[in-house]
Amino acid sequence: MNGFHPRRRQVAVSVTGLIVLAVLWAMLWGDPHPGTIAAGVLIGAVTVFLLPMPRIGFHGRLHPWGAFVLLVKFHIDLVQASWQVSKLAFRFGYTPRGGIIGVKLRRANDLTMTSVAQISALVPGTIVVDAHRLTGTLYLHVLDLDLAGGAEQVRQDTLELEARVLRALAPREELERLGLVRARRRDTGKKEVSQ
Amino acid sequence: MNWSQLADVVAAILLLLGSLLTLVAGVGILRFPDLLARIHAGTKPQVLGLVLVLSAEALRVRSWPVLGMLIVVVIFQFLTIPVAAHMVGRGGYRTEQLDRDLLVVDDLRDDMMAATRAETKPPSYDD
DSSP: OTTSOHHHHHHHHHHHHHHHHHHHHHHHHTOOOHHHHHHHHHHHHHHHHHSOOOOOOOOSOOOHHHHHHHHHHHHHHHHHHHHHHHHHHTOTTOOOOEEEEEEEOSOOOHHHHHHHHHHHTTSTTEEEEEEETTTTEEEEEESOHHHHTHHHHHHHHHHHHHHHHHHHHSOHHHHHHTTOOOOHHHHHHHHHHHO | OOHHHHHHHHHHHHHHHHHHHHHHHHHHHHHSSSHHHHHHHHHHHHHHHHHHHHHHHHHHHOOHHHHHHHHHHHHHHHHHHHHHHHHHHHHHHHTTOSOGGGEEEEHHHHHHHHHHHHHHSOOOOOO
16 A cells, blocks of 8 residues: 555545444444445545544554454453452552653654553553653553552553554564564564565 | 353353442542542443443343444443543643642653743753
């Protein structure tokens, strides 16, 4: 798709958006009847036309293995986070003492920052209070600093989360530059085939 | 015990666990000391609780259209709850709806104060 004229690419992107919206619509109605799909396409077209979204600038490639690891770890983290908050909620007579910690991400890219911010709201200990787009800094509120193992530990955990996000969707050169290539063997074989 | 009975038992367990987590979220919101801490209770146990309840429903109803619908609901929960939490947290922080005594560190205030200082200070060309 890279050789396309920029306007053509824009059209391709909104057609993808249209298809996604139509599929979502059909899934919500729970029935793939032609009428439902037609209505989905119509409503999707109106949505895409009236509420154009800014381009996200996705230059990477979805790495299936990285995405799988990210998803599995996210669900484990979600369970742990819920358990942690539950324990604190029933620890009567104890007041959690938190803090707001700034974490500077490696890659100040909209997609990476948004993904990390989204996921960090559901993993143990943190929610995003503020984000600084230019420096790529996330400000995370930690529910209980002692429980989270201190500010440094939170920074390290968040950077690990970012590494997982990058392994799932950053371009290969970027991963190499950041020294994040771990699953090398598995990927080189695949790269030849897919290109 | 056949498969559908097994699915029903698992669904019952998931339903109970999910309800329990929703209860925990409520207790957390009541018990935690300030806005930022309460958002934690309103995000994690609440989302997982809902996911468990919906999984229970999928196991009990066992129909593809319903499964598709539930998956869409879960995806939108994962997407919207963090955004909602962030908006409440950011608004609360900027309007000082928080208990400063409970914060051990606050990098955001430090950075914001540094930014304000840098803006108000007359530019110095020495450095």
